[in-house]
Amino acid sequence: xxxxxxxxxxxxxxxxxxxxxxxxxxxxxxxxxxxxxxxxxxxxxxxxxxxxxxxxxxxxxxxxxxxxxxxxxxxxxxxxxxxxxxxxxxxxxxxxxxxxxxxxxxxxxxxxxxxxxxxxxxxxxxxxxxxxxxxxxxxxxxxxxxxxxxxxxxxxxxxxxxxxxxxxxxxxxxxxxxxxxxxxxxxxxxxxxxxxxxxxxxxxxxxxxxxxxxxxxxxxxxxxx
Numbered sequence: 001x002x003x004x005x006x007x008x009x010x011x012x013x014x015x016x017x018x019x020x021x022x023x024x025x026x027x028x029x030x031x032x033x034x035x036x037x038x039x040x041x042x043x044x045x046x047x048x049x050x051x052x053x054x055x056x057x058x059x060x061x062x063x064x065x066x067x068x069x070x071x072x073x074x075x076x077x078x079x080x081x082x083x084x085x086x087x088x089x090x091x092x093x094x095x096x097x098x099x100x101x102x103x104x105x106x107x108x109x110x111x112x113x114x115x116x117x118x119x120x121x122x123x124x125x126x127x128x129x130x131x132x133x134x135x136x137x138x139x140x141x142x143x144x145x146x147x148x149x150x151x152x153x154x155x156x157x158x159x160x161x162x163x164x165x166x167x168x169x170x171x172x173x174x175x176x177x178x179x180x181x182x183x184x185x186x187x188x189x190x191x192x193x194x195x196x197x198x199x200x201x202x203x204x205x206x207x208x209x210x211x212x213x214x215x216x217x218x219x220x221x222x223x224x225x
Contacts, residue, residue, distance in 0.1 A: 002132065002174055003201075004043060004200075004201040005043060005200060006058060008196070009048050009053035010048070010050070011049070011051055011052070011053045011105075012104065017047070020045075026038045026039075040060055040131075042131065045133060054196045055191065056136070056198065057109075057135070058133060058135055059109070060111055060130050062129050064115045065121065067097040067111075074099060081100040081102070089188065091112075093160065096112050096114040098112040100187075100188055108189060110135065112134065114134075117172050132173065132174075133174075134174055135175045136175075139180075140178060143167045147167060147178065150220065151169075153209070153222070154207075154211075154220055155205060157170075165180050166184060174202060179193055181194075195215075196213075198212075198213050207224070209221060210223055
């Protein structure tokens with residue numbers, strides 16, 4: 001699965017715009033009164049103003065050999081979130097290494113180097129090393145319900161986990177991180193997981209889909225084949 005665009009919401013658009021431009025050094029793709037967009041490799045992140053916005057978790061893939069360089073680049077700009085004393089987290093089962101930070105909205109943003117993708121780079125790490133948005137969190141009261149919709153409408157399969165507490169759906173390029181919000185909080189901070197509204201455009205097996213999560217209801221629509 002490839003995430004072509006992700007739309008999230010913010011109640012402080014000016015602060016978010018300043019964070020992504022001044023802290024992460026990203027240049028806006030476009031900006032209007034109530035929204036701003038940034039290119040993250042093959043994906044576009046849209047941030048739209050809403051008075052009712054709540055925090056998200058999403059991830060960005062980086063080259064598979066760049067976790068150390070990414071950490072050194074990141075720690076000059078933000079406080080890297082820790083799990084105990086660990087700042088670069090080794091996900092052995094996923095063959096990946098990741099680090100986390102807050103943006104201006106206290107969204108938990110993750111940079112992750114997935115070794116299985118074999119997308120190593122020889123250039124120095126900077127904001128242009130962001131390859132694609134690769135995860136969006138779906139806090140829900142029924143993981144099975146969300147998986148069934150994604151499976152039946154988009155053909156997506158379980159990557160890891162189960163329907164009880166945590167289930168990643170998709171593949172290394174793009175994952176829906178479905179968690180039971182009544183029993184699990186966000187790693188690594190134990191922040192409360194909100195069922196925050198979002199929209200996406202994804203590609204899977206040559207087909208393009210619109211995904212919407214609004215008021216805790218997930219919808220998928222085939223756009224073209």
